[in-house]
Amino acid sequence: MPERPFFSLSPQVVSSLIIITVLSILFIILGKKISKLKPTETPKGFLFAIVYLTEMIINMMKPYLPGKRFGIYAPYLFSILIYLAFANTVALFGLMAPLSNIGVAMSFTLITFFMLKFTEIKFIGVKQKLKNIFVGHVWQLFPIMVPINLIGEISTPLTMGIRLFGNLVSGTVISVFLYAVTGAFFGIFAGVFLHSVFDVFFGLIQAFVFFMLSLVNLSMASDAS
Numbered sequence: 385m386p387e388r389p390f391f392s393l394s395p396q397v398v399s400s401l402i403i404i405t406v407l408s409i410l411f412i413i414l415g416k417k418i419s420k421l422k423p424t425e426t427p428k429g430f431l432f433a434i435v436y437l438t439e440m441i442i443n444m445m446k447p448y449l450p451g452k453r454f455g456i457y458a459p460y461l462f463s464i465l466i467y468l469a470f471a472n473t474v475a476l477f478g479l480m481a482p483l484s485n486i487g488v489a490m491s492f493t494l495i496t497f498f499m500l501k502f503t504e505i506k507f508i509g510v511k512q513k514l515k516n517i518f519v520g521h522v523w524q525l526f527p528i529m530v531p532i533n534l535i536g537e538i539s540t541p542l543t544m545g546i547r548l549f550g551n552l553v554s555g556t557v558i559s560v561f562l563y564a565v566t567g568a569f570f571g572i573f574a575g576v577f578l579h580s581v582f583d584v585f586f587g588l589i590q591a592f593v594f595f596m597l598s599l600v601n602l603s604m605a606s607d608a609s
Contacts, residue, residue: 396485403470403482441465448603453507457602460499464492465595468548472587481587483548493545496598500541503605544597548590 393401414434421427427435445458471482482488504513518530 394485394487395480396482396488399474399479400471400482400488402479403467403474407466407470438462445599448599449606453603453606457499457503457606461595461599461602464598465591468591468594469588472591473584476584486549489549490545492548492594493541496541496544496601497538499598500601500605503602507606540601544594548594 414431417431418427418435421431426432441462442458445461446454449457468483475481518533
């Protein structure tokens, strides 16, 4: 029997597909429920938490993305934050963390790179962008500054992707090491504590850090001043 392509995917990619599917279904259901709310009606329970969280994230992004920039980038940034929050904590449900695969982690580098370049071209323009790279503020230093500027063009998104991969892998290695040391003394309680710290606390921090770095870099890239 020929091998089916889906099962030839890495566990991290399969986890990523599961997360995307679950989040898509969840957002569709929540969107329908929220659309049925009356303007004077206060949501309750889980729906209230979702509305409050969304409003908090929106208020966080608005100072960085004024005007039409908010409508362009807010949906992308919000989606990235929610995906990473689930991807970094999905090990609690027995799935492999997607970002522990270097290919999945570096895909965020490509997404960030193209988003930044698209933003710079849209708001600054190709002419000004090329001038910033090859001329700069002090044109006499262009032989020195051009290589530095070219490296800077790819270093930001590259380090962001490497950060995601490195933090997820290092957290896993540290938790395994600590569990091997403490497991003989504390057993299952050590495992629960380590998962709580590395899978939830650190995972959510890394999702927020990537979100904020993307937000700040997109804000700077769209600033034509």
